[in-house]
Amino acid sequence: MISSSPPSLAIFCKVVDNYGDIGICWRLARQLQREHGVAVSLWVDDLASFRRICPAVAPESESQSIENVTVRHWRGQDDAYLPADVADIVIEFFACDIPPLYIAAMAQCTPRPVWLNLEGLTAEEWVEGCHRLPSMHPRLKLTKHFFFPGFTSQTGGLLREAGLEQERQAFLDQPGRKHAFLHDLGLPDAEIDALLVSLFCYPDAPVAEMFAAWQGGAGKLTCLVPEGVAAQAVAAFLGAEARAGAVATRGALTVRVLPFVPQPDYDRLLWACDLNFVRGEDSWVRAQWAGKPFVWHIYPQDEQLHYKKLRAFLERYAPDIDSVRDFMLHWNGAQADAADWPALWSALLTDRARIEVRGADWQARMLANGDLASNLLAFAASLR
Numbered sequence: 001m002i003s004s005s006p007p008s009l010a011i012f013c014k015v016v017d018n019y020g021d022i023g024i025c026w027r028l029a030r031q032l033q034r035e036h037g038v039a040v041s042l043w044v045d046d047l048a049s050f051r052r053i054c055p056a057v058a059p060e061s062e063s064q065s066i067e068n069v070t071v072r073h074w075r076g077q078d079d080a081y082l083p084a085d086v087a088d089i090v091i092e093f094f095a096c097d098i099p100p101l102y103i104a105a106m107a108q109c110t111p112r113p114v115w116l117n118l119e120g121l122t123a124e125e126w127v128e129g130c131h132r133l134p135s136m137h138p139r140l141k142l143t144k145h146f147f148f149p150g151f152t153s154q155t156g157g158l159l160r161e162a163g164l165e166q167e168r169q170a171f172l173d174q175p176g177r178k179h180a181f182l183h184d185l186g187l188p189d190a191e192i193d194a195l196l197v198s199l200f201c202y203p204d205a206p207v208a209e210m211f212a213a214w215q216g217g218a219g220k221l222t223c224l225v226p227e228g229v230a231a232q233a234v235a236a237f238l239g240a241e242a243r244a245g246a247v248a249t250r251g252a253l254t255v256r257v258l259p260f261v262p263q264p265d266y267d268r269l270l271w272a273c274d275l276n277f278v279r280g281e282d283s284w285v286r287a288q289w290a291g292k293p294f295v296w297h298i299y300p301q302d303e304q305l306h307y308k309k310l311r312a313f314l315e316r317y318a319p320d321i322d323s324v325r326d327f328m329l330h331w332n333g334a335q336a337d338a339a340d341w342p343a344l345w346s347a348l349l350t351d352r353a354r355i356e357v358r359g360a361d362w363q364a365r366m367l368a369n370g371d372l373a374s375n376l377l378a379f380a381a382s383l384r
Contacts, residue, residue, distance in 0.1 A: 007088035015046035023282035
């Protein structure tokens with residue numbers, strides 16, 4: 001008899017991009033538990049990085065329960081496992097190579113667990129043909145399936161928890177909540193009343209050049225930067241170490257360093273700002289759900305393969321908004337011509353209203369594809 005109770009599920013996560021990998025896995029784990037009642041075990045190799053976005057994490061703990069998710073310290077590839085340790089659904093995030101002895105225990109289970117490789121997000125067309133494809137284990141009677149998030153109905157969709165839009169709208173409909181939130185982060189009214197920009201990027205972003213353009217601009221701008229992000233450029237602007245709480249104003253630009261905040265507060269930061277610079281996958285997806293104009297810094301890859309991914313997304317998201325395409329391509333170093341940052345920034349600001357309309361339309365299109373967690377569970381159920 002097939003059980004109607006929710007399955008157990010294990011996610012294996014290796015923290016490669018500091019916060020993006022664990023950010024995605026933590027959001028997915030919480031949603032699976034909260035909305036679907038799944039018993040989730042989240043195996044993480046770097047609990048210290050995890051703690052930056054989830055302060056409840058105890059880095060020295062082997063096993064702990066956080067928001068009803070069992071968080072386990074994944075110390076290496078050599079630990080032994082029994083079939084009883086294996087979950088009904090096993091997810092390896094981004095082909096992270098789960099322990100061989102865990103795989104051996106999977107092969108001893110009856111029925112076999114559903115084994116999924118949850119891949120990274122890309123807008124490239126080939127994803128539709130690879131989504132849900134099986135891959136047989138070379139020695140064991142196990143089959144792994146590839147599961148791709150994406151931007152069409154032929155993919156797994158985007159990660160989005162139920163109630164997110166209602167929560168965002170309630171925040172935006174009550175201006176006092178925005179002010180209270182930003183005050184708690186240390187911002188005085190003068191900084192809140194300026195154009196608010198959040199900045200999250202990789203070290204090679206042209207931050208110093210952007211600061212110079214903002215500094216010489218006509219309107220006041222407040223840039224909020226998490227501690228440790230663009231540290232060299234931020235420290236040079238501040239004339240001091242870029243620690244949380246540090247702030248300086250030069251010309252029209254104020255730069256303030258924020259502490260890393262838990263994920264729900266990062267969402268509120270995206271909602272509170274007029275424009276968001278984001279990076280990787282997790283903050284990129286949250287910026288799309290925030291509905292504000294955003295600039296994406298893509299994770300760099302060998303042979304500049306990330307440029308192809310960037311252009312594929314721009315072709316879907318903003319094929320007819322030149323300011324968005326030009327700014328993002330230059331921000332990522334994907335254009336051969338020199339960047340005129342004041343001109344690029346002016347064009348982006350001019351198109352703000354149009355970009356916000358596009359963002360709302362984009363959200364509606366993405367909502368039609370369902371959410372990643374629900375789509376993943378439905379596919380797993382079809383395999384079992």
